[in-house]
Amino acid sequence: MVKVTDFSTLRTDFPTLRPDDAPIYFDSACMTLRPDSVIAAIQNYYHEHPSCGGRSVHRYAMAVTRKVMESRRKLAAFINAPHHDELIFTKNATQSLNQIAKGLSWNKGDVVLTSDREHNSNLVPWLQLEREHGVDHRVVPSRDDNTFDTEIFEQMCAEAGADLKVVSLPQVGNLDGVEFPIKEACKITHDHGGLMVVDAAQSAPHMPVDVQSLGVDFIAFSLHKMLGPSGMGALWGRKELLDDLRTISAGGDTVLWSRYTDFEWSQPPHKFEGGLDNYAGILGSAAAIDYLNELDLDAIHQHEVNLNKIVSAGVRDLDGIEIIGPDDAAQRGGICSMLIHDQDAHDLAIILDEAGSCMVRSGMHCVHSWFLDKGYEEGSLRASFYFYNTEEEAKAFVDIFGEIHASLF
Numbered sequence: 530m531v532k533v534t535d536f537s538t539l540r541t542d543f544p545t546l547r548p549d550d551a552p553i554y555f556d557s558a559c560m561t562l563r564p565d566s567v568i569a570a571i572q573n574y575y576h577e578h579p580s581c582g583g584r585s586v587h588r589y590a591m592a593v594t595r596k597v598m599e600s601r602r603k604l605a606a607f608i609n610a611p612h613h614d615e616l617i618f619t620k621n622a623t624q625s626l627n628q629i630a631k632g633l634s635w636n637k638g639d640v641v642l643t644s645d646r647e648h649n650s651n652l653v654p655w656l657q658l659e660r661e662h663g664v665d666h667r668v669v670p671s672r673d674d675n676t677f678d679t680e681i682f683e684q685m686c687a688e689a690g691a692d693l694k695v696v697s698l699p700q701v702g703n704l705d706g707v708e709f710p711i712k713e714a715c716k717i718t719h720d721h722g723g724l725m726v727v728d729a730a731q732s733a734p735h736m737p738v739d740v741q742s743l744g745v746d747f748i749a750f751s752l753h754k755m756l757g758p759s760g761m762g763a764l765w766g767r768k769e770l771l772d773d774l775r776t777i778s779a780g781g782d783t784v785l786w787s788r789y790t791d792f793e794w795s796q797p798p799h800k801f802e803g804g805l806d807n808y809a810g811i812l813g814s815a816a817a818i819d820y821l822n823e824l825d826l827d828a829i830h831q832h833e834v835n836l837n838k839i840v841s842a843g844v845r846d847l848d849g850i851e852i853i854g855p856d857d858a859a860q861r862g863g864i865c866s867m868l869i870h871d872q873d874a875h876d877l878a879i880i881l882d883e884a885g886s887c888m889v890r891s892g893m894h895c896v897h898s899w900f901l902d903k904g905y906e907e908g909s910l911r912a913s914f915y916f917y918n919t920e921e922e923a924k925a926f927v928d929i930f931g932e933i934h935a936s937l938f
């Protein structure tokens with residue numbers, strides 16, 4: 530199938546982008562917009578068979594059960610998982626990462642390595658294990674330009690020795706859009722006897738993610754960052770690891786049977802999906818994957834880099850503005866995150882929205898650890914792009930930003 534590489538005609542698929550005076554939406558790293566087909570799939574669930582999957586056997590329930598299975602297959606295929614039963618629906622990447630962290634068994638002194646610019650979702654679960662179980666969480670320092678230092682990483686794996694249990698890294702950082710060399714990190718992790726967990730929240734929407742080619746053990750991602758419904762995420766893990774992983778959601782549909790004194794777990798994925806699921810969300814996610822499957826993901830990445838080059842070139846020389854990460858926008862994918870010295874990033878974001886009709890994210894983007902370590906307590910202003918954004922929007926952003934900057938600085 531020939532995939533779409535020219536995204537200009539797709540804006541009409543998105544209700545909020547259809548009006549001529551649509552605001553500029555540069556906050557897709559937080560949550561993407563949704564096309565009509567995803568909204569229709571959600572509505573269709575409530576209109577046609579608003580029922581529970583996997584339990585009742587009437588026609589509504591069977592329709593939901595079939596569609597959930599279809600959705601699981603689509604998501605599994607999207608990341609090239611060897612088997613669809615390795616794909617678990619969650620409510621977000623945070624829940625996926627918590628399921629991994631809290632589902633593994635731990636001994637005091639087991640070492641977990643993360644980077645120094647993690648989203649709280651890939652930091653706090655490990656810190657919690659450190660606080661509650663004596664796990665030894667260590668931070669791999671990045672180079673000065675925020676790129677990953679493979680040499681130091683390898684050295685830290687070696688230092689951890691037999692205690693190395695988990696390495697958990699993002700594939701792309703939400704702080705600055707910088708990509709991590711996951712395949713290489715994964716090989717090093719395995720050579721030192723650790724498990725490789727990948728936070729793919731910022732990569733899965735923007736580039737092909739192939740769990741088999743990367744060689745990783747677990748990945749977590751967010752469907753709401755890839756055109757899917759809000760409150761939908763997923764977790765993939767290798768079958769033999771999922772078999773041993775302790776569920777953090779014991780209850781309905783997680784067991785084959787129970788007596789007053791005993792029970793038997795269901796096989797993955799059901800063991801991890803306790804209680805009634807977000808069926809509308811799961812079905813909407815399948816529609817999101819269908820939509821993404823039509824698009825060339827490499828072309829999405831390239832399109833975002835082009836937009837980032839325009840924005841970066843337009844803001845980098847302004848007084849008080851400092852782009853986080855490497856100078857070259859190509860190394861920052863679809864994210865341009867700016868430190869705003871001597872001004873409040875939230876104030877600027879509000880002015881950009883109200884005076885310039887441009888929506889960006891401001892603050893610490895849940896990467897408090899990095900900002901507080903560096904003493905940047907005001908956070909940053911982050912513009913993040915997706916395939917539905919245009920060069921005209923990037924140029925308009927630069928003009929609006931320049932005008933506001935001239936009046937404030």
Ligand SMILES: Cc1ncc(COP(=O)(O)O)c(C=O)c1O
Binds near residue numbers: 621624702728762
């Ligand atoms: C890199 C990264 N990891 C994890 C998360 C958490 O994702 P979710 O909101 O789906 O839990 C985010 C959200 O912004 C993120 O950017």
